[in-house]
Amino acid sequence: xxxxxxxxxxxxxxxxxxxxxLAVAGVGWYVHHETLRLVAPALACTGVLVGALAGAKKxxxxxxxxxxxxxxxxxxxxxxTARETENRVQDASNATEAEQSVLQRAAEVLAKxxxxxxxxxxxxRRELALPALVAGLVFAIRVPLRTIPVAHGEEGKAELKIxxxxxxxxxxxxxxxxxxxxxxxxxxxxxAKDAQQLKEDLARGIExxxxxxxxARIKDALREEKLxxxxxxxxxxxxxxxxxxxxxxLTKEAGRALGDHDLEKFDDEMEKLANRREKEDREAAKKKLxxxxxxxxxxGSKGVSxxxxxxKKKMEAREKRGALLRExxxxxxxxxxxxxxxxxxxxxMDQVKERQRAFDQKPDDASAQKLAEAMGKALEKLTPEERxxxxxxxxxxxxxxxxKQAGDPEGAKDLAExxxxxxxxxxxxxxxxxxxxxxxxxxxxxxxxNLDEAEDGAKDAEKDLRRHGEGQxGQxGQxGQxGQxGQxGQxGQxGxxxxxxxxxxxxGGGGHHEDQGTGDHRGExxxxxxxxxxxxxxxxxxxxxxxSGTITVFSQGRAGDTANHRGTGDxxxxxxxxxxxxxxxxxxxxxxxxxxxxxxxx
Amino acid sequence: xxxxxxxxxxxxxxxxxxxxxxRVIVGQxxxxxxxxxxxxxxxxxxxxxAPGLGKTLLVRVLAETLDxxxxxxxxxxxxxPSDVTGTNVLILDPKDRTGGSMFAFQRxxxxxxxxxxxxxNRATPKTQxxxxxxxxxxxxTVAGTRHVLEQPFFVLATENPIEMEGTYTLPEAQLDxxxxxxxxxxxxxxxxxxxxxxxxxxxxDTQAKVLTRDGVLSLRALCRDIPVAEPISRxxxxxxxxxxxxxxxxxxxxxRALRYGAGVRGAQSLILAAKAAALTEGRVNVSxxxxxxxxxxxxxxxxxxxxxxEADGITxxxxxxxxxxHVEARPSNVAREREAAK
Numbered sequence: 018x019x020x021x022x023x024x025x026x027x028x029x030x031x032x033x034x035x036x037x038x039l040a041v042a043g044v045g046w047y048v049h050h051e052t053l054r055l056v057a058p059a060l061a062c063t064g065v066l067v068g069a070l071a072g073a074k075k076x077x078x079x080x081x082x083x084x085x086x087x088x089x090x091x092x093x094x095x096x097x098t099a100r101e102t103e104n105r106v107q108d109a110s111n112a113t114e115a116e117q118s119v120l121q122r123a124a125e126v127l128a129k130x131x132x133x134x135x136x137x138x139x140x141x142r143r144e145l146a147l148p149a150l151v152a153g154l155v156f157a158i159r160v161p162l163r164t165i166p167v168a169h170g171e172e173g174k175a176e177l178k179i180x181x182x183x184x185x186x187x188x189x190x191x192x193x194x195x196x197x198x199x200x201x202x203x204x205x206x207x208x209a210k211d212a213q214q215l216k217e218d219l220a221r222g223i224e225x226x227x228x229x230x231x232x233a234r235i236k237d238a239l240r241e242e243k244l245x246x247x248x249x250x251x252x253x254x255x256x257x258x259x260x261x262x263x264x265x266x267l268t269k270e271a272g273r274a275l276g277d278h279d280l281e282k283f284d285d286e287m288e289k290l291a292n293r294r295e296k297e298d299r300e301a302a303k304k305k306l307x308x309x310x311x312x313x314x315x316x317g318s319k320g321v322s323x324x325x326x327x328x329k330k331k332m333e334a335r336e337k338r339g340a341l342l343r344e345x346x347x348x349x350x351x352x353x354x355x356x357x358x359x360x361x362x363x364x365x366m367d368q369v370k371e372r373q374r375a376f377d378q379k380p381d382d383a384s385a386q387k388l389a390e391a392m393g394k395a396l397e398k399l400t401p402e403e404r405x406x407x408x409x410x411x412x413x414x415x416x417x418x419x420x421k422q423a424g425d426p427e428g429a430k431d432l433a434e435x436x437x438x439x440x441x442x443x444x445x446x447x448x449x450x451x452x453x454x455x456x457x458x459x460x461x462x463x464x465x466x467n468l469d470e471a472e473d474g475a476k477d478a479e480k481d482l483r484r485h486g487e488g489q490x491g492q493x494g495q496x497g498q499x500g501q502x503g504q505x506g507q508x509g510q511x512g513x514x515x516x517x518x519x520x521x522x523x524x525g526g527g528g529h530h531e532d533q534g535t536g537d538h539r540g541e542x543x544x545x546x547x548x549x550x551x552x553x554x555x556x557x558x559x560x561x562x563x564x565s566g567t568i569t570v571f572s573q574g575r576a577g578d579t580a581n582h583r584g585t586g587d588x589x590x591x592x593x594x595x596x597x598x599x600x601x602x603x604x605x606x607x608x609x610x611x612x613x614x615x616x617x618x619x
Numbered sequence: 620x621x622x623x624x625x626x627x628x629x630x631x632x633x634x635x636x637x638x639x640x641x642r643v644i645v646g647q648x649x650x651x652x653x654x655x656x657x658x659x660x661x662x663x664x665x666x667x668x669a670p671g672l673g674k675t676l677l678v679r680v681l682a683e684t685l686d687x688x689x690x691x692x693x694x695x696x697x698x699x700p701s702d703v704t705g706t707n708v709l710i711l712d713p714k715d716r717t718g719g720s721m722f723a724f725q726r727x728x729x730x731x732x733x734x735x736x737x738x739x740n741r742a743t744p745k746t747q748x749x750x751x752x753x754x755x756x757x758x759x760t761v762a763g764t765r766h767v768l769e770q771p772f773f774v775l776a777t778e779n780p781i782e783m784e785g786t787y788t789l790p791e792a793q794l795d796x797x798x799x800x801x802x803x804x805x806x807x808x809x810x811x812x813x814x815x816x817x818x819x820x821x822x823x824d825t826q827a828k829v830l831t832r833d834g835v836l837s838l839r840a841l842c843r844d845i846p847v848a849e850p851i852s853r854x855x856x857x858x859x860x861x862x863x864x865x866x867x868x869x870x871x872x873x874x875r876a877l878r879y880g881a882g883v884r885g886a887q888s889l890i891l892a893a894k895a896a897a898l899t900e901g902r903v904n905v906s907x908x909x910x911x912x913x914x915x916x917x918x919x920x921x922x923x924x925x926x927x928x929e930a931d932g933i934t935x936x937x938x939x940x941x942x943x944x945h946v947e948a949r950p951s952n953v954a955r956e957r958e959a960a961k
Binding site: 075077080081084085087088093094095097098100101102113114115116117118119121122137138 | 621622623626844845846847848849850851897902903904905906907908909949950952953956957
């Protein structure tokens with residue numbers, strides 16, 4: 018009887034434990050918590066134990082069993098009375114007649130009793146539910162974890178298909194841009210090739226995140242290329258050259274531009290200096306440039322010094338051209354005032370004057386070219402007499418201003434000789450036309466400009482990617498909830514994490530500490546090194562699902578990187594906006610020292 | 620004679636007694652049975668019922684079938700205690716040759732062995748108390764002399780619940796002296812037809828004596844020997860405690876309708892009556908069922924209803940029913956098992 022009750026209590030405990038386990042497993046399934054599901058069988062076992070303990074603790078006394086038997090055998094409590102009598106009277110012979118009769122009656126009742134009737138019922142509803150509960154628990158443990166709906170859909174996984182994307186062709190054109198050296202040639206070719214490939218892939222259709230990743234890589238490469246002059250070991254040379262140039266007011270802006278790696282602006286500044294009217298200024302600028310070249314050489318920055326030397330050559334050529342134009346303009350003035358001047362010639366001469374003024378005000382290559390063009394036209398209008406007068410004038414200039422400012426006496430002499438013959442005059446006209454079309458820009462400036470254009474192109478392409486992605490995501494978002502997501506959930510169970518299908522692989526594992534999978538992550542996706550991972554700040558984490566739209570870039574982490582700013586990549590290199598910020602700021606000069614001290618690291 | 624044989628004989632004797640009474644009394648088998656419980660248990664019985672239901676006849680027939688001295692007291696308002704107990708009267712002293720007189724105790728009707736106190740509530744409390752004292756003490760004291768009543772002494776009082784004007788309701792303390800209070804129901808149609816048949820013809824012959832005085836005394840002794848297991852005593856105790864409205868175990872109806880519950884005498888009555896019930900059925904021990912069967916006659920007159928109980932017409936029988944439902948006879952685990960088996 019007691020054994021049956023103990024068994025029943027244990028089974029009952031098991032039922033309760035299984036029920037609790039089932040509930041826990043259900044919760045585990047719902048919240049996508051594998052560990053919780055595994056707790057369920059433990060709860061069932063605990064239930065058995067607790068049930069057994071409870072059964073043992075509530076063990077029926079003899080009196081209870083006697084009463085139970087009386088009830089089942091309908092014996093009018095004779096067994097209970099006999100049991101009590103037996104307890105009270107140790108020896109039956111000491112019992113009264115009445116007590117003996119009770120003992121006898123009880124014995125008779127028990128002797129006649131049907132044993133089946135005296136058994137406690139082991140299986141009640143609760144115990145009968147055991148098989149169903151066990152089956153339910155097994156099901157609850159083995160059923161695939163619920164796929165947690167991804168709030169933002171499968172952002173990044175949506176396929177992008179853009180037949181015409183702006184800007185990438187600008188990047189692709191880098192393959193035709195000049196390179197500083199063979200290494201840069203290779204790098205530029207690779208960038209151009211990547212851009213072209215991305216363009217073609219986008220036309221065929223690729224995953225958005227893949228496109229974004231590749232786009233980001235291209236942008237990074239472009240940025241890196243922009244900073245390539247004076248990077249790494251040559252940084253000190255660049256700094257020395259920039260500081261040298263900045264030490265002189267005349268070349269200060271050029272120095273800053275060089276320090277900022279803004280080679281286009283640097284070239285513009287040098288151009289202005291070369292075309293300046295005052296020869297002292299030009300000489301001073303050349304001197305500073307020479308000093309900067311020396312400084313770069315002393316620092317061992319061959320690349321920087323080579324670029325500066327090229328800039329110097331360009332400067333000299335520009336200077337020569339400027340002087341020539343100014344001398345010729347001066348000479349042309351002498352041809353004025355003669356009788357019979359027609360309107361065309363007057364107009365041409367006025368234009369020369371106007372362009373000369375513009376050139377003086379803004380002495381850049383464009384102004385020089387426009388002046389040369391105007392001069393060429395004016396020369397055509399000159400009569401032979403006027404040309405002779407111009408040649409005489411040019412000879413005077415070459416004699417009178419020899420060794421003085423503002424002019425190239427040798428150049429003027431040459432001009433005079435050229436103007437003395439009709440062939441020379443023709444040749445001068447041709448030269449002036451060539452000057453008007455001459456490309457005086459330095460190679461570094463061209464490269465910088467090409468890279469700027471490529472960067473602009475990359476930005477445009479990125480905008481297109483984003484715009485198309487949003488448009489397509491709006492359509493696919495709803496489909497994703499109904500269609501793709503459902504399939505991916507199925508795959509997710511095999512892959513280890515719901516929502517992240519790993520084709521062809523079983524359970525995942527070895528990742529997060531809560532990842533209970535037993536397989537591995539080797540699938541079609543290439544193995545990613547941790548150092549290559551990079552994510553945006555403030556990602557929205559979702560359990561069991563890929564970070565939607567947060568992983569956008571797979572690139573090497575570099576020194577100076579922040580969540581929102583691309584670093585320069587070298588510990589010895591800093592970004593253009595990270596130094597001399599106070600100097601470049603709008604803080605008035607007299608307060609800069611205080612401001613600098615305030616921000617000085619302690 | 621063994622105990623088993625004595626039990627068997629007792630069962631037979633009771634059956635014979637019932638049969639004999641049944642020859643005169645139509646129906647009322649429960650009433651007869653309960654009266655016999657009172658007789659066997661050695662208590663007194665209060666019969667309550669409307670006039671003409673055969674209460675007096677039942678007692679008279681019972682007295683005839685038992686070889687006991689029967690006396691009847693018709694209670695009236697002018698009945699004096701001495702009319703019940705007896706009194707000293709002045710008589711000529713037979714030993715005195717001079718013709719002197721002496722006081723001699725003239726026994727009252729209380730000195731019978733089966734005493735019918737008919738319409739007990741019509742006498743004054745003073746007279747009632749004289750009877751009740753004799754019932755409790757089994758003796759009367761007159762003029763300083765105590766006169767022991769002969770055993771067995773069995774009082775059957777009747778009470779008429781109607782025509783209450785000019786009656787003196789028995790105080791609760793005195794009602795408590797009755798082991799059982801038996802309600803005499805109205806006969807059914809068939810029973811009434813039988814009554815008419817029997818009472819409107821020739822008078823029935825006197826009943827033969829089926830049980831002697833010694834027989835009654837041995838029944839009473841045997842009844843006291845019937846063993847009671849502790850769970851059954853506890854059940855009786857729980858029932859009585861639950862009838863106390865101040866007890867936490869009392870059911871709501873008790874708390875609402877009762878002012879006072881049954882006391883110790885109630886529990887004693889339960890056990891004694893249950894023993895008698897077991898004995899009359901030839902069983903050697905008391906069961907839960909016996910307790911439940913005797914609960915109403917043993918407890919109904921021991922509970923005092925409160926204002927709400929009286930106003931709502933809640934009878935003490937209804938309260939006993941509620942107690943039997945509310946109080947679990949067996950321990951909870953056994954009871955649960957019993958329910959599960961069902």
